[in-house]
Amino acid sequence: MNNFLRLSCLSSLVLLYACTGGGGDSSDTISADDADPVTVTLPIAYVKRPLPSTPPNFKAPTAFSPGAELIVRNPSGFNGEEINLNSKIRAIVAAELSVSSASLRLDIKDLETSYNGKTLLFAARVVPSPVATNLEFTTWNLWQYDFVSQQVSYVMASPLLRNEGVEYGSAQDTAPHFLTDDRIVFSSTRQHIEQSNQLDEGRGQIYSTFRQGLIAGEEEPSSVLHIFDPDDLADPITQISFNRSHDLDPVVRSSGEIVYSKWISTPGNDQISLFRVNPSGRHSSLLYGYHSGDGGSAGTQVEYTQARELADGRLAAIIKTADSPTLGGNLVVIDEENFVDNNIGVWPQLSRVGKGQSTLTGLTVRTDSQRSSGGQFTAFYPLDDDEQRLLVSWSPCRIMVNGIATPCNVVPEASDEVLAPPLYGVWLYNPNSDTQQPVVLGEEGYYIAEIVAGVERAFPGIAAELGEVYSDLATDNQALLVIDSIYDLDGLDISPAGIAQHATPGSADFLARPVRYMRVTKPIQDTYEDILDPPNYAFGVNTNQPMREILGYATVEPDGSVAVAIPAQTNFTFNFLDQNGHKTSSSRHNYWLYAAPGEVIHCSGCHDAGSTVPHGRTDSRVDSSNSGASNLGSRLGYPVTSPSLYASAEGQTMAQIYLQHNPPRQLTLNPNYIDIWSDTALVTAEASIDYSYPADWTDEDSLPAGTDNIAAGKSMVRKNLDEDKPSRIVINYEDHIQPIWERERTDALSDTVTCTGCHKEASSVIPPGQLDLTGVPSDLNPTEHMRSYHELLRGDIKNALDGPGGNVVNRTRTCVVDVLDADGNVIGTANQTVNITIGGNLSSAGARNSSRFWGCFNASVCGRNNIAEPALPANCTEDQDPSLSTPTSGTYDHTGLLSNAELRLLSEWLDIGAQYYNNPFDPRIVP
Numbered sequence: 033m034n035n036f037l038r039l040s041c042l043s044s045l046v047l048l049y050a051c052t053g054g055g056g057d058s059s060d061t062i063s064a065d066d067a068d069p070v071t072v073t074l075p076i077a078y079v080k081r082p083l084p085s086t087p088p089n090f091k092a093p094t095a096f097s098p099g100a101e102l103i104v105r106n107p108s109g110f111n112g113e114e115i116n117l118n119s120k121i122r123a124i125v126a127a128e129l130s131v132s133s134a135s136l137r138l139d140i141k142d143l144e145t146s147y148n149g150k151t152l153l154f155a156a157r158v159v160p161s162p163v164a165t166n167l168e169f170t171t172w173n174l175w176q177y178d179f180v181s182q183q184v185s186y187v188m189a190s191p192l193l194r195n196e197g198v199e200y201g202s203a204q205d206t207a208p209h210f211l212t213d214d215r216i217v218f219s220s221t222r223q224h225i226e227q228s229n230q231l232d233e234g235r236g237q238i239y240s241t242f243r244q245g246l247i248a249g250e251e252e253p254s255s256v257l258h259i260f261d262p263d264d265l266a267d268p269i270t271q272i273s274f275n276r277s278h279d280l281d282p283v284v285r286s287s288g289e290i291v292y293s294k295w296i297s298t299p300g301n302d303q304i305s306l307f308r309v310n311p312s313g314r315h316s317s318l319l320y321g322y323h324s325g326d327g328g329s330a331g332t333q334v335e336y337t338q339a340r341e342l343a344d345g346r347l348a349a350i351i352k353t354a355d356s357p358t359l360g361g362n363l364v365v366i367d368e369e370n371f372v373d374n375n376i377g378v379w380p381q382l383s384r385v386g387k388g389q390s391t392l393t394g395l396t397v398r399t400d401s402q403r404s405s406g407g408q409f410t411a412f413y414p415l416d417d418d419e420q421r422l423l424v425s426w427s428p429c430r431i432m433v434n435g436i437a438t439p440c441n442v443v444p445e446a447s448d449e450v451l452a453p454p455l456y457g458v459w460l461y462n463p464n465s466d467t468q469q470p471v472v473l474g475e476e477g478y479y480i481a482e483i484v485a486g487v488e489r490a491f492p493g494i495a496a497e498l499g500e501v502y503s504d505l506a507t508d509n510q511a512l513l514v515i516d517s518i519y520d521l522d523g524l525d526i527s528p529a530g531i532a533q534h535a536t537p538g539s540a541d542f543l544a545r546p547v548r549y550m551r552v553t554k555p556i557q558d559t560y561e562d563i564l565d566p567p568n569y570a571f572g573v574n575t576n577q578p579m580r581e582i583l584g585y586a587t588v589e590p591d592g593s594v595a596v597a598i599p600a601q602t603n604f605t606f607n608f609l610d611q612n613g614h615k616t617s618s619s620r621h622n623y624w625l626y627a628a629p630g631e632v633i634h635c636s637g638c639h640d641a642g643s644t645v646p647h648g649r650t651d652s653r654v655d656s657s658n659s660g661a662s663n664l665g666s667r668l669g670y671p672v673t674s675p676s677l678y679a680s681a682e683g684q685t686m687a688q689i690y691l692q693h694n695p696p697r698q699l700t701l702n703p704n705y706i707d708i709w710s711d712t713a714l715v716t717a718e719a720s721i722d723y724s725y726p727a728d729w730t731d732e733d734s735l736p737a738g739t740d741n742i743a744a745g746k747s748m749v750r751k752n753l754d755e756d757k758p759s760r761i762v763i764n765y766e767d768h769i770q771p772i773w774e775r776e777r778t779d780a781l782s783d784t785v786t787c788t789g790c791h792k793e794a795s796s797v798i799p800p801g802q803l804d805l806t807g808v809p810s811d812l813n814p815t816e817h818m819r820s821y822h823e824l825l826r827g828d829i830k831n832a833l834d835g836p837g838g839n840v841v842n843r844t845r846t847c848v849v850d851v852l853d854a855d856g857n858v859i860g861t862a863n864q865t866v867n868i869t870i871g872g873n874l875s876s877a878g879a880r881n882s883s884r885f886w887g888c889f890n891a892s893v894c895g896r897n898n899i900a901e902p903a904l905p906a907n908c909t910e911d912q913d914p915s916l917s918t919p920t921s922g923t924y925d926h927t928g929l930l931s932n933a934e935l936r937l938l939s940e941w942l943d944i945g946a947q948y949y950n951n952p953f954d955p956r957i958v959p
Contacts, residue, residue: 349364360427549586
């Protein structure tokens with residue numbers, strides 16, 4: 033038997049006493065050895081809570097669960113003097129609000145201590161009764177307690193500062209942790225930089241929220257990392273991380289870097305893993321656990337929480353489900369130096385022997401609701417002493433037997449057994465001897481949720497700022513994105529002809545390279561529901577896609593490499609485009625990135641979403657398959673390229689060579705291409721490509737009437753209020769796509785036509801291709817969308833005439849089907865109407881998924897995706913004459929009817945999700 037259990041379970045009498053609580057002074061004893069200086073001289077603090085009816089959810093950091101008690105045990109003697117800080121907190125808030133202390137409800141969490149062991153940090157939310165009425169007017173605040181003076185106070189003395197934005201659901205500050213100086217890193221919904229960005233974009237002061245993983249109606253602003261500097265009176269709070277979900281539980285390692293739990297919640301991703309970042313905001317990187325959600329018991333997805341550095345420098349964490357019904361999980365030690373996931377080593381030793389994590393105590397601990405013979409943990413705190421001891425909040429395994437909580441080791445396992453309520457108490461655990469000693473015994477109906485000690489620790493170092501920093505870009509609040517080759521997939525060259533061949537000017541492979549551009553987009557942050565809650569119809573046919581803006585385009589060099597300046601301190605993502613400006617993949621890159629000013633984000637290449645090869649961890653980057661520049665004899669570089677674009681070292685990519693001779697490429701609003709690489713003394717330069725918008729599309733303030741049918745002030749190119757910042761592309765269907773169908777143009781017969789001139793419904797006329805492109809209200813939801821939007825993107829019932837010169841009706845068949853009784857026996861027949869359906873012309877998955885539409889303009893198959901009707905079954909009869917149903921494809925030559933700019937606009941709109949609106953503050957959808 034493990035000694036952790038042996039000490040507490042030597043006999044049934046000892047077991048029942050230690051595991052179910054008890055009376056008398058002995059419950060206050062840290063150990064039986066009163067000569068141990070740790071048990072006598074260290075103050076400890078813990079949060080005691082009543083057992084909840086609904087387990088708390090780690091993904092809801094601002095949730096309010098009153099009833100928590102913050103208790104400090106000062107080392108004034110062997111038993112310790114207990115001080116309940118709730119009364120001190122109530123007194124301060126009661127005086128501030130001019131209410132009685134008795135009317136205040138408290139929630140307290142996120143305990144931490146200073147490096148000298150004299151100060152306790154924590155987060156508290158105090159709400160006057162009735163809570164339902166007053167909760168929205170209160171915030172989580174950071175507090176501090178001096179172990180010596182026994183005084184409690186706010187961390188931020190100014191009520192204006194600590195409650196800034198409470199009326200918008202902001203200023204929720206949690207999880208404080210001291211940096212190596214007097215500054216404090218914490219998680220907060222303040223989002224100062226994000227708010228500033230949104231103000232510049234003319235949207236008003238809004239707050240990022242998220243919806244995945246929460247119950248409808250419980251949306252809350254994203255909580256991300258900030259730093260509070262008490263010495264900076266002008267700008268005391270700085271945002272250092274950006275996330276559409278939460279960045280939680282920051283802790284500072286001895287190296288000075290911050291490790292925290294990041295919740296990534298995007299389509300196809302819902303995981304909390306460990307990330308790291310420097311206090312400067314630079315070098316944000318995955319650390320461990322992104323593909324280790326299965327690192328607990330089978331059938332559970334565990335999240336990586338409460339990371340802390342042990343005395344020997346290793347990292348430990350609690351792994352548990354986000355809303356663990358038993359309130360706890362397993363305490364594991366993580367080998368993040370050698371592993372990026374539980375079963376995946378850092379590059380290049382992906383299959384190294386061993387595991388990335390192991391149970392710290394050696395106990396058998398489950399992370400589900402089944403019998404866990406080793407109990408479970410809900411918190412821990414390293415004491416940083418020579419014996420590497422820890423304080424842990426641990427609950428033993430107990431089973432209900434005849435209404436009595438009974439230790440698991442005296443009850444045979446049964447399929448219908450019922451776990452007893454957890455009994456988390458504080459224990460002192462020695463990993464060297466694998467023994468424990470009781471500190472605070474568990475109490476029925478309560479649990480110890482957190483535990484820390486006022487232990488003196490070495491101050492952490494200053495986090496190393498590794499890698500290159502572009503100071504010029506930092507001045508302009510930009511960063512640099514570098515990709516060795518977008519043809520590299522987890523270290524493999526997946527280009528059709530090989531990277532080297534595509535990078536050789538004049539060759540057929542150079543001209544046929546599959547990628548030409550990169551499109552960079554940013555999400556439009558969902559607003560806090562009390563400010564604005566856009567209806568689902570505003571997002572269009574695919575409500576899973578957020579509203580997006582296009583930040584711009586960058587050239588992908590012939591070898592697939594990229595080096596482009598990007599906006600710093602902004603969530604962004606990207607996709608790659610072919611020479612037609614179409615997204616090359618049917619999937620979207622749904623992982624949102626960000627960078628600090630001047631930072632360089634360096635990627636080897638792309639990543640298969642289904643692969644577990646490390647991706648996104650800066651010190652485990654897969655070697656690039658792009659061999660880069662070679663020795664050409666007279667110079668270093670690429671064959672048949674301009675002599676002026678020479679390399680300074682073998683292996684340099686084309687993007688790195690470009691950077692060597694030029695300032696970084698900037699994002700542009702137009703995906704244009706000019707061949708700078710071909711040595712024109714040897715080969716002919718590749719033809720340029722121009723997909724620029726017409727000039728009169730891009731004037732935000734006024735557009736010439738009648739020139740392009742875009743209303744004044746509705747340009748898709750939107751300037752920032754700070755005109756030093758680049759413009760963005762914002763596409764709304766009614767403003768920018770519908771005008772394409774209504775714009776006059778000249779066809780192949782030199783006739784002046786409009787799309788809506790043909791594609792419109794009449795009483796006895798079926799539109800060509802059964803496609804109505806008019807802007808009349810949709811017949812599906814007339815108050816929300818135009819008809820053309822649904823006609824393009826949704827499937828439909830095929831149309832027919834009910835007779836020669838008759839009315840347009842649905843194309844149907846009447847089929848005789850068997851009628852069955854409850855036992856499946858045929859008891860008769862009945863007539864059933866069967867609709868003949870046709871698919872949509874466009875797909876919100878992107879332009880490449882809309883080939884039937886694009887075929888109209890490139891001499892390919894044009895029209896809906898089912899040319900022939902299905903054969904008539906023997907049990908069916910036609911309701912209409914099939915000859916009175918017009919064909920849905922190949923009815924007209926559209927070649928050349930749409931301009932390059934129009935085709936570009938349509939493709940970028942489809943590629944970002946075919947949203948109906950991409951501005952949640954559009955007055956047409958604001959209630």
